Amino acid sequence: MVAARRCVRSCLGLAGAGVLLLAGASGALGADGAPALDGAQLSPLWALPFVGMLLSIALFPLLAGHFWHHHYGKVALFWGLAFAIPFALTYGPSATTHEVVHTALLEYIPFIILLFALFTVSGGILVTGNLHGSPVTNTALLAIGTVLASVIGTTGASMVLIRPLLRANDERRYNVHTVVFFIFLVSNIGGSLTPLGDPPLFLGFLKGVNFFWTTTHLFHDTVVMAGLLLTAFFLLDSYYYRKEEGMKLRRDPTPDTEGLGLRGAQNLPLLGGVIGAILLSALWKPGISFNIYGTHVELQWMVRDVLLVVIALVSLAITPKLVRERNGFDWEPIREVAKLFAAIFLTIIPVIAILKAGERGVFSPLVELVTGPDGQPVNVWYFWLTGALSAFLDNAPTYLVFFNLAGGDPHQLMGPLAVTLEAISAGAVFMGAMTYIGNAPNFMVLSIAKHRGVKMPSFFGYMAWSVGFLVPGFILLTFLYFL
Template structure:
């Protein structure tokens, strides 16, 4: 065991021992009403670092992003320790990492690992019809194996099919919009924000039951628009020289393992043994522990049962999930004071924001929730943005899936759909950009892509807002 890992292991043991010591006084909760804007600076700092770091200082960022995230986390916990005491800081950190972060990252790890073992073989000719079919397939896959999983499985076959075309940038742009974002709106497996909601008590099938009409409208219109754009480009360029080869899949055992992941998620929602462990104030249910351990075992089974050459052909690497794990650990720590301020409601710093999204009679306004969640998801990251507005809307899953279902629908659609507006709105966006650039496709820069995506998506979002096709959204 290396020195670094030995220090981490000792630190973990110390935290567990301290957390389980008998007689330790119960840690006080943060008083959100007493917290000022300075307490939210670490959260803003880490999100701005994620947004601007890869663009302004890419070499430093890619080498030290873990240290940067840890620095913002420390800047969050140290003031809590100084003002409220070490017990409060420790309790808050344990709750953030054990009660929120662990299940979140375990699911992403399992989906990333299992989908990485699925190899799509063969070479297709990128005709408008075939490209549209691939995008439609990826859009469906996104809610089954996650936007990251679907994007990683299909992006390379799509690039191979279109590599000989003069105009292929638009294919990747629509792929990011549909497969890496919109398609993930129908299940907690699909997109990180919805899994955050699932961890907060939202029923597994709620997104499918509530958001399928909107997703069908948005995805259907996008696919029609893509077909027309691709058809126009195809008619103004020479016939592709790509030689088609039979299409197939390898690593089929991973489809079974994906089914096992879905089964474990459903089991954890249905199986309620009533056994709960208290770890320094954080309640950890037995069914959640069983689910997380099972997901890790499923990922390890995928590594064992999948031939190494399949992952090699997929250019599979651990760096993407490693980056997500480190950054989101920092995010879940840095958001602690922000959630406390949101929990203070009209007595906290976010009272003006609450007024914007709340009608005079106290009911939430779905349209402001939709646009504010969405636009902030585009420029920051959709998972923490979803969590912020989920808490702003009350944070109670029973109400948000019942009488306030329209509000949760607006938050969910904003976070998932508008994550496609920039490369940093959702984790797979930048991964697809990097792969396409590496394969020689001249992708637009940050602002160029934002213009592309905005021109395509903003009219659709206005359609959702102003036309009576979505009963959950209203302009009152």
């Protein structure tokens, strides 16, 4: 019960922190039906808080890690208010609140609730025992994690499997590459087949993309990338494994005192419940909606979010405390995501409005770059630009930017522009693996590995790995699907 109460407080804190940041400077609620924001009239200066927020995420952990660790919430609040206060003074509190409420109810809150549910449930699943990291074993673990990532999310799969992988290889001298390829496959590329897999795809789902659209349209892209990377990993791991045969073996710090097994298996049906709640919101259309300050919220969306919170609470109630302790489970990662993404979703409001204005907006050069002379999208540029920004900023808001740049109509993007949406989705998910900061699980895995004594490469050292092993695959995808 103590854990359940703690979860309730955490849940309220997550939602509260985000909603307060999203709405804090918006003023009192005004009349219903506030006019839509016309991006053609917005100056590029309105994008500065968004750029500042993303650069803060990229640079502060590297240049001022101690400060960032203790004050990232204040930094997020600063950039959120840097947008909200001037916007309210310029366009009035009523119009500002309309935009904030719309973003919070339709994008931010569902996004955080899904991450919260997956994080909580997967944190109650513990793989016990000590595997021994041979090339076959390691490749099998990566392959399993790649598949799981689309079922329980890249965050969930990363948290469930990174510790077993580290234990399996903790007596080996050469083990850095196992964590690097884990980030490539489990923390990123494996999450490409469902909206549960990676945050940008869930945002697409919230925008109206069908649940199984990514399963059918990104399957071949994912098979190509995963096949290339698993083959490269097996060959590389075999090389290092043979290299270690002539060396004096290190003492295995993980004794074989406990057989291979699974603790917290009662959470597995709850993962099915998460999937069921998402599918319910996609398939059940009661035709009932609520107008909240000009934003129409469908009943099935509200039911989905309530079910996800209940599932997380049930997981906390039925999972032994020892299981979570052995998993190193705590609330800090999800708290950080909640605060940072509150600022991201807030500051991206004018950016999306400008992009929706197309050639009438100040970002028209970008529109021209991704649009051919015949008015059709240039899918190569959508793939590489979405990917490049996803690598250095964050793949979820980057996906939103290019989704809207391509018109923002899910029916068009799933139909005549299907290859464009495929390019945006693949770029956001796959190239989030290019740096430690491209996707939230990357940094979490890095932190856990360093804590367990793995001498992980620096920011640019990791990029040397990603350029060497990922970019050739991306070039191949370009020629196969996007030219």
